[in-house]
Amino acid sequence: MRWIHAAGRCLLVLTVVLSGYMASGASADGTHGTGRGPVTLATAGDLTGYLRPLLQGWNRTHPGEKVTLVELPDSPDETHAQMVTDLRDGDRGRFDVLNIDVAWTSEFAAAGWLAPLDRSRFPLSSFLPPVVGTATYDNKLYAVPYVTNAGLLLYRKDILAKEGLPPPRSWAELEHDAKTIAPKYGLDGYAGQFLPYEGLTVNAAEAVYSAGGTILGNEGERVTVNSRAAREGIGFLARGVREGWIPKAALSYTEQESKQAFQDGHLLFLRNWPYSYVEASAKGSAVAGKVGAVPLPGPAGRGASVLGGSNLAVNTRARHPDSAARLIAYLTGEHAQRLVLTRGALPPVRADLYQDPALIRRFPYLPTLRASVLAALPRPKSPHYGQVSLVVQAVVHDAMTGRTTPSAAVRRLARELAAISRQ
Structure with missing residues (x-):
């Protein structure tokens, strides 16, 4: 399964749909008033097939709250619409129960669709600290982090080794290498996800954040994009x-097209999510054994990634809210989170897994990813996030x-985002 935050294909959406409802109010296991009963879990894009075995483990130990798996479309836009x-x-x-893109938490909570959650029921202190912020709105917990993500800079370590160079540590170094070294080897320099879809929102936000700027503040009530940093980021x-x-x-690249271009040996540098490192390094890839990964660079040093991933939330109209919360706790426990990584190739939210020696040997990018997540920032929080992203x-x-200049683009952003914030 690939989670696409902001990026089309990588998006994971899990939904728990209650079945077997008993008109008498009793749950399937014979209890009354506990909010427990069978559930149906819908997911978009379980491409690695890790989820069914994980849910089988739940079903064996929770016979009165069995989960049936249902899938939604892979497209994040279609999933959001449904x-x-x-x-x-x-x-x-x-x-x-909805496993929503981290950027949708504020939107859904502000609309009154998500039930506030009791923090004590979930292992929040075991998570990487930045991910918890993606699950809150108006200082309340409306979801629980399930999968996280942060953008990485993938590079051809074989080519940089031939040139005697380290991976880029700044935009200037990235530009220099992309302009001068890539052509020597018949490669394009640098790519990200630049088709006008959620992936471009992520790439643009990372550029603005890396330059020290922001886009919105105060849960979307304040527009902060009209700044030198935003002009510098978009200008880059x-x-x-x-x-x-x-x-x-x-x-015209989404995550998939950009990954394929790098994996086929056409790019020197690529900004993408960690799954692209796994696939580019796998047997059969044209660049297997030749891939390195570092945190994204910025104007004068390390830049900032946008937090990707998904959060689990409970619909305010859930029939069995206790089962919903119990399932969320199960999916965010240590065992399930380990399977999220080892079978799903998705970045878990539990901090201890990033320092497990055995996992690091298998997934050598984990320390880099941990550093990127710890320095990452959420996409702009807004109750109207869909409009903001568009x-x-x-x-x-x-x-x-080239249809407009970076300065004019920033002024237009400020005007249009201000209009959205006034809604």
Whole structure:
């Protein structure tokens, strides 16, 4: 399974739908008033098949609360649309526990669709600290982190070794190597996810954050994008296309296309999620054994990644809220989180797994990913996040294609985001 935060294909959405409801109010295991009973878990894009064995373990130990697996579309936009349609339904609806993109927590909570959760029921202190912030809104816990993610800079370590160079530690070094070294080996310089979709929102936010800027503040009530840092960040991306070290083909890349270009040996540098490191390093890849990964660079040193991943939340209309919470606790426990990594190739939220020697031998990028997650920032929080993301995508794409300047793009962002915040 690949989680696409902000990035199309990697997105994981789990939904618990209650079945076997008893009109008398008794749960399937004979208890009364406990909120327990059978559940149905819907997921988008379980590409590695890790989830069914994980749920079988739950079913063996919870016979009165069995989970049936249902899948939603792979596309994050389609998944979001189906969830919103269901949550707006005046009836009880199908969805009881939602595993939502981390950027949707504020939107769904502000709409009144998510039930506040009791912090004491979940191992929040065992998680990497930044991920907990993605599950809160208005200082309340509305979800529990399940999968995290942070962007990494993948690079061809064989080529940099031939040149006697370390991986880039700043934008200047990245630009220099992408412009001068990549052409010597018949490669394009650098790519990310630059198609106008959620992935571009992530890449743009990372550029702005790395330059020291922000986009929104106060849960979306304040627009902060009109800054030198935002102009510098968007200018970095636009300059890359204009000068050619970002290939024009990258303007149509999602996670999958950009990963494939790197995996096929066409790129020197790639910004992507950790799963791309795993696949590029796997047997059969043209660059297997030649891939390195470091945190994203910024203008004068280490940059900032955007936090990706998914959060588990309970619908306010859930019939069996206790079973919903118990399932969430199970999926965020140590055993399940280990399987998330080893069978699902997804970054877990539990901190101790990133320092497990056996796991590091198997997944050598874990220390780099841990550092990236600890320094990562959430996407702009807003009750109108969908609209915010659409504006960012459109405006930044215009800047990258040369339809507008970075300065004009920032001014337009400020105007359009202000209009959204006033809704």
